[in-house]
Amino acid sequence: MKIKVTSLYVDDQNxxxxxxxxxxxxxxKTDFSQGSYRWLTVASPEEPDGTELQLALNNNPAAKAYQxxxxxxxxxxxxxYTDDVKDDYExxxxxxxxxxxxxxxxx
Numbered sequence: 738m739k740i741k742v743t744s745l746y747v748d749d750q751n752x753x754x755x756x757x758x759x760x761x762x763x764x765x766k767t768d769f770s771q772g773s774y775r776w777l778t779v780a781s782p783e784e785p786d787g788t789e790l791q792l793a794l795n796n797n798p799a800a801k802a803y804q805x806x807x808x809x810x811x812x813x814x815x816x817x818y819t820d821d822v823k824d825d826y827e828x829x830x831x832x833x834x835x836x837x838x839x840x841x842x843x844x
Contacts, residue, residue, distance in 0.1 A: 740788050742778060745814055746795040746804045750777050753792040760832045761817075763790070790815065 747753035754777060757763045763779040766789050770776075778789040795801050807814055819825045822840045830836065 742789045742791050743815075744791040744793045746800045747792050748795050750775055750792050750794055753777075754779070756834075757790070757792065760829060760834050762828070 745753075754765065754768075757779045758765055762782065764782045764785065765777075766780040766785070767776060767778040775794065777792045779792065780789045781787055793800070795804055804814075823842060826836070826840050
């Protein structure tokens, strides 16, 4: 069994799509709308058929409470893997991402 899709709640799907594709470098995988509902996913260009990240609109009160609580606790909602932390950090930073702290290369 494999994980196919995991969800991340976002306040603005277009803004999230720009961040995850233009800043982080992920690729848009699925973008389907039906009425006001939009199913939007991104995936790693290194594994286009791997796990997808759904950028789910945060229009549900329970989801919004969850999102805010996780943020206030400083819990990561998602973690990424890289072969070169320094290179990816510099690339993402140059594209406008803000970090709460730089990576620790001593580990």
